[in-house]
Amino acid sequence: MTTGYQESFARFSAHQAAAAPAHVSELRRKGIERFAALGFPTTRNEDWHFTSVSPIAEHDFTMLVEASGDVRKTHIEQYLFCPNDWYALVFVNGRFAPELSTIAELPAGVTVMPLAKAYVDAPELVSRIGTQVDAETQAFSALNSAFMLDGSVVHIEKDVELTRPIHLVYVTDPHAAKGMTHPRNLIVSDANSRATVIESYVSVGSATYFTNAVTEVSVAQGATLHHYKIQRESARAFHVGTIQVEQARDSHYFSFSFATGAQLSRTNVYTLLAGEGCGATLNGLYMLDDAQHGDHQTLIVHREPNCYSRELYKGVLDAQSHGVFNGKVYVHPEAQKTDGKQTNKVLLLSERAQIDAKPQLEIFADDVKCTHGATVGQLDQVSLFYMKSRGVGNELARRLLTYAFAADVIETLEQPSVRDELEAITLARFNVAELPAGELAGAETVGA
Amino acid sequence: MLKIDNLRANAGDKEILKGLSLNVNAGEVHAVMGPNGSGKSTLAQVLAGNPAYEVTSGSVTYNGQDLLELDAEVRAQQGVFLAFQYPVEIPGVSNAYFLRMAYNEIRKARGEEEVDPMEFADLMDEKLNFVEMDSAMLTRSVNTGFSGGEKKRNEILQMALLEPKLAILDETDSGLDIDALRIVADGVNKLKRPDNATIVVTHYQRLLNYIVPDFVHVLANGRIVKSGGKELALELEAKGYDWVTGAGAAA
Numbered sequence A: 001m002t003t004g005y006q007e008s009f010a011r012f013s014a015h016q017a018a019a020a021p022a023h024v025s026e027l028r029r030k031g032i033e034r035f036a037a038l039g040f041p042t043t044r045n046e047d048w049h050f051t052s053v054s055p056i057a058e059h060d061f062t063m064l065v066e067a068s069g070d071v072r073k074t075h076i077e078q079y080l081f082c083p084n085d086w087y088a089l090v091f092v093n094g095r096f097a098p099e100l101s102t103i104a105e106l107p108a109g110v111t112v113m114p115l116a117k118a119y120v121d122a123p124e125l126v127s128r129i130g131t132q133v134d135a136e137t138q139a140f141s142a143l144n145s146a147f148m149l150d151g152s153v154v155h156i157e158k159d160v161e162l163t164r165p166i167h168l169v170y171v172t173d174p175h176a177a178k179g180m181t182h183p184r185n186l187i188v189s190d191a192n193s194r195a196t197v198i199e200s201y202v203s204v205g206s207a208t209y210f211t212n213a214v215t216e217v218s219v220a221q222g223a224t225l226h227h228y229k230i231q232r233e234s235a236r237a238f239h240v241g242t243i244q245v246e247q248a249r250d251s252h253y254f255s256f257s258f259a260t261g262a263q264l265s266r267t268n269v270y271t272l273l274a275g276e277g278c279g280a281t282l283n284g285l286y287m288l289d290d291a292q293h294g295d296h297q298t299l300i301v302h303r304e305p306n307c308y309s310r311e312l313y314k315g316v317l318d319a320q321s322h323g324v325f326n327g328k329v330y331v332h333p334e335a336q337k338t339d340g341k342q343t344n345k346v347l348l349l350s351e352r353a354q355i356d357a358k359p360q361l362e363i364f365a366d367d368v369k370c371t372h373g374a375t376v377g378q379l380d381q382v383s384l385f386y387m388k389s390r391g392v393g394n395e396l397a398r399r400l401l402t403y404a405f406a407a408d409v410i411e412t413l414e415q416p417s418v419r420d421e422l423e424a425i426t427l428a429r430f431n432v433a434e435l436p437a438g439e440l441a442g443a444e445t446v447g448a
Numbered sequence B: 001m002l003k004i005d006n007l008r009a010n011a012g013d014k015e016i017l018k019g020l021s022l023n024v025n026a027g028e029v030h031a032v033m034g035p036n037g038s039g040k041s042t043l044a045q046v047l048a049g050n051p052a053y054e055v056t057s058g059s060v061t062y063n064g065q066d067l068l069e070l071d072a073e074v075r076a077q078q079g080v081f082l083a084f085q086y087p088v089e090i091p092g093v094s095n096a097y098f099l100r101m102a103y104n105e106i107r108k109a110r111g112e113e114e115v116d117p118m119e120f121a122d123l124m125d126e127k128l129n130f131v132e133m134d135s136a137m138l139t140r141s142v143n144t145g146f147s148g149g150e151k152k153r154n155e156i157l158q159m160a161l162l163e164p165k166l167a168i169l170d171e172t173d174s175g176l177d178i179d180a181l182r183i184v185a186d187g188v189n190k191l192k193r194p195d196n197a198t199i200v201v202t203h204y205q206r207l208l209n210y211i212v213p214d215f216v217h218v219l220a221n222g223r224i225v226k227s228g229g230k231e232l233a234l235e236l237e238a239k240g241y242d243w244v245t246g247a248g249a250a251a
């Protein structure tokens, strides 16, 4: 099953475009070694119990090394959110596309550059790659390390407050058909810095391809990082993305995962609260249709005392889609006074839609406050009747209630431009008319 | 306007309405009174078209057509309005958005043009004044986190906006302080016109000091057991429901 990948790796390593410093070559070598030993996970693996990746394993994806594609700015405008305001690093079929990117006016103390450039220009940062993610036991992370080629390197220096978001955009087009990319990202937030980084995985066209991304994040003492991932791959795509975060004392990390694309997707968000007084908020919204399969796994490790974690995930599942949510919270014996709250809510719009949800609290400290709640249900009949009794037809009432369910978690986004965009996407998805200013739902519903 | 004939309806497996008949003409105010559990809300919900209740026999004619044939939204579009005993919370949908949507859906169904948010805001100002409500209530999610009184007032706001032909108020007075009660009653009285009708469902006589009914009916054990003029409400208040429900049980 992995021989194809080993052969592909031999070709990849010999490719001149893949030239990289020794540190990276070593990570690649170890990556393919571990992947060959591990193979693709099976459903016997506890972490993959509800998600079979055999459709990925059965495809013979080829590594996309050379720059390819025919993507113009007009094709991707809708995915760029605020093209005139945000810094954007755009990649097409896995390779950096300078003509689509806007990083010219970065302020002092902020580095945003494609990984392939960082191999030469930022060896210090590159040396930090591979220090957080577990490429030993996680097959997809090992595979990403093996084929590490391009990606994004973001560095926010000490005390820098960046107000404009940094957008890392991974676009595929029909040239990516049968191909795979392994974007590798590194985000380093130094002490007391503030920034917002958004990763988007989007597609022009409907090719079948495989994206396998890894993002390593470190949030230093007192720093705040808002980090959003938006997965809108093509409906035929396969997507696996792993985010591994390490947080130092008094840091704050806000994660949001928005997933609507791919035939099969898996997003991992893992954070280690490695200093006292820090906090993580991991929220997400997945909306699936047809026969899509979408899986989220989150892991929050409380290693030190006096930290908080908050988690709100919502899923909207239509047709015969299949959602999976596995939220693990691990509290070490030293992590006293941990305050953790996890909520997972799923709305099933069809009788054939399916959800497998598994909250897991593993608590080894005695003085902690940890709760989790989960609900799975259909649209509330009483609310539907109430709306109908005011003259609103069944179809519109259903769409509006569905939107309201989803919007509740979007409201938690602090960055207004991201919130507005995700709201607009969700409104369009459920065909609900735009809400004029002043008619937005009150914020008091957050977390309901 | 409304003719209910020998109506029987179930909630779950249980028969609640057991052959209820009632006629309401345009311009009239009817009070339906009765002890808790007698089926008042069931009647109100059945008239509004709640599919959770099953009509097993009898008929309801509204302006010459079979009301029971119509979906709830069509009834609303044709002028039926129910002020709920327990208004429903809809987190994530703002009051303003909901009200404008309802207003426009009803207009569309009647072949009238939709109003834009600006026009609607002006209209809402007027209606808010009418029920003495603060405009801050508009940006909050529908009924979410509202006090009991705010919820009831919000029902009357919706009624004022939608200008129904047949309004059914289900225990709108319960849980209201005297000021709120007066506002609600004023609202109902001001909306009264020769071409519309109101059914006021209540457990207590108190509201009827403010909304003076043309007819009072006593509902007991799923049927109207006694009907009369406004003085019947006072008599009930004085003598208690046992006075009539005893008669109902014997019938």
Ligand SMILES: Nc1ncnc2c1ncn2[C@@H]1O[C@H](COP(=O)(O)OP(=O)(O)O)[C@@H](O)[C@H]1O
Pocket (backbone or CB within 6 Å): B011, B012, B013, B014, B016, B034, B035, B036, B037, B038, B039, B040, B041, B042, B043, B052
């Ligand atoms: N959905 C339901 N399922 C089963 N029983 C119900 C339901 N709704 C109401 N009932 C019962 O029907 C009876 C009448 O209720 P209701 O119409 O609410 O009375 P009222 O409004 O006069 O107090 C009560 O005994 C109540 O428990």
Ligand SMILES: [Mg+2]
Pocket (backbone or CB within 6 Å): B040, B041, B042, B085, B170, B171
């Ligand atoms: Mg009642």
